[in-house]
Amino acid sequence: QAHLVESGGGLVQAGGSLNLSCVYSRQPFSTYAMAWFRQVPGKEREFVAASRWSGGSTAYADSVKGRFTISRDNAKNTVYLQMNSLKPEDTANYYCAAGGTFISLRNSAQYTYWGRGTQVTVSS
Numbered sequence: 001q002a003h004l005v006e007s008g009g010g011l012v013q014a015g016g017s018l019n020l021s022c023v024y025s026r027q028p029f030s031t032y033a034m035a036w037f038r039q040v041p042g043k044e045r046e047f048v049a050a051s052r053w054s055g056g057s058t059a060y061a062d063s064v065k066g067r068f069t070i071s072r073d074n075a076k077n078t079v080y081l082q083m084n085s086l087k088p089e090d091t092a093n094y095y096c097a098a099g100g101t102f103i104s105l106r107n108s109a110q111y112t113y114w115g116r117g118t119q120v121t122v123s124s
Helices: none
Strands: 004-007 010-013 018-024 033-039 046-051 058-060 068-073 078-083 092-099 111-114 118-123
Touching: 004 092, 018 033, 018 092, 018 118, 033 068, 033 078, 046 068, 046 078, 058 068
Parallel strands: 010 118
Antiparallel strands: 004 018, 018 078, 033 046, 033 092, 046 058, 068 078, 092 111, 092 118
């Protein structure tokens, strides 16, 4: 059965770092694009970062560019989000998502599978 499971969230002080992980089933996601989105209650889901299966093409939201890095280890069926220089406004539930090989990376509608999320809280 297809699944995506996020982990690594927690409470961190502003300026600190967290590394999120998303472990996914090999089928059907072996060549899928993977992404991270985040959402705060009462607000719309926000694109954070994405990577195609090869890792050679990535995309970042302007708000996190230079601070967050998405990477993936296909052999381990895991995608990571290294989050540095965290700000209180980064506080959100972070979701891992999977989409087809050649989707538009920033478009949430392109992703067909979603994890349950992991909470990131940055104290001010």
